Amino acid sequence: MTKRRLSQIIRELFQGTIGVSALCLSLSFAAAPAQAAGHSDGDLRVYMFGHSLMDNGTEPYSIHYWMNQLSRSDTTTFRFAGQYGFLLQHVESLPPVAQWGRPGSPSFWNSDTSSFAAANFNAVLITPSNFAQWQPPTVADANGSPVSLTLELIDWVNAQERDGVDIYIYENWPDMAGYVANESFPPSEDEFAAYNAYTLGAFSDWWAEYFTELSSARPDLNITSIPVGPTIAKLLTETTLLSEIPVTDLYIDNAPHGQPTIYFLASLITYAGLYDKMPPENFDVPALVHPIVKQNYKDIVRFVAAELDVQ
Structure with a gap:
């Protein structure tokens, strides 16, 4: 199947x-992504409700930076805007603002001079925190649950975009602190193996339930889940394509925020999910990314394409 x-x-x-x-x-x-329309026509105008596992503060440490670079070597157009926060913060700060954007990856929307609706976004990318997975996504506190808060964002966005908007869930990667002795960094080989097993096990199950609840609540909308963290974990555990890369060249701490290489890998998966196509095979991987990725790039993008069932 x-x-x-x-x-x-x-x-x-x-x-x-x-x-x-x-x-x-x-x-x-x-868990598998929903069958959304995708943007294989190459025109993507995406707003990102994100946090530091999408953008950690500088160009090579963000997925939108790498998405820009990838689109420039392909037949696609990538335009974006985004902001920092967890789900509750995003809901409480509506309407959104154009908080992200730098010279190498500029925001196309200025929230000081134009409304969200006027920007005519055709896609929205949402990610919860990576430390909420200890209880089901439907469990609420006084402020709501991950599911209810996400539905608030989806409903607000859908009300703004009368021409329709596709919703994408960015499945991030889990907090690593609980898998390393004394919450230190880096993990041992066994600790890193346990961490990746969790990513592909209970953590992935949480996202499957989260996606199912969202799809059930809004069956008439295009909602797609992009398995970023699990796909990186599979590249690390089910292939040898990244096996020569030290963990300290992938992550910088136990949160774990990534090195540029992790954000690059995350952007490949996000690219495949958003555009419904394989990332460009002819992309010239720059020196900011670990040379092993450049060496194995074509095999990596083919693996990603197979995981996301795109061509």
Whole structure:
């Protein structure tokens, strides 16, 4: 069963067209992205409700920087704006602002002079925190649950964009502190293995439930989950494509914020998810990224494309 067929089954379930037996079948698989329209036409105007696992403060430490570089070597157009925060902060600060953007990756929207609706975004990328996964995404505190807060963002955005907007969930990677002795850094080989196993296990299960709840609540919207953290973990554990890279060349702390290489890998996965196509195979990987990635680049993007079921 392909990821797109699994996504179709899940969507049809929520619309009441197939039975419970198919639900049991679909839930026996790992989380998969919904079948959204994608932006393979090459025109992407995306707003990012993010935090430091999307943008850690400088150009090579952000996915939008690398998305810009990738689009320039492809037939796509990438325009973006975004802001920092966790879900509650994003909800409480509506309407959004254009907080991100630098010379190498400029924001195309100025929130001081133009409304969100006037920017005509056709995609929104949302990510929760990476330390909320210790309890189900439907469990609420006084401010709401990850699911309810995300639905507030989705509903607000959908009300602004009358022509429709696709919603993308950026599945990040988990907090590493609990997997290293005394919350130190870097992890030992065994600790890093346990961390990646968690990313592909209970952490990924949380995202599957989160996505299912969102899709169930808003079955008429295009909602896609992009498995960024799990795909990086698979590259690290199921292939040898990154095995020569020291963990300290991937992450800088136990949060874990990434080195430029991690944000580059995350951008490849995000690119495939947003554009519904393989990242450009002819991209000239710069020296800011670990040379092993440059050496194995074509195989990496082919692995990513296979994981996200795109061509």
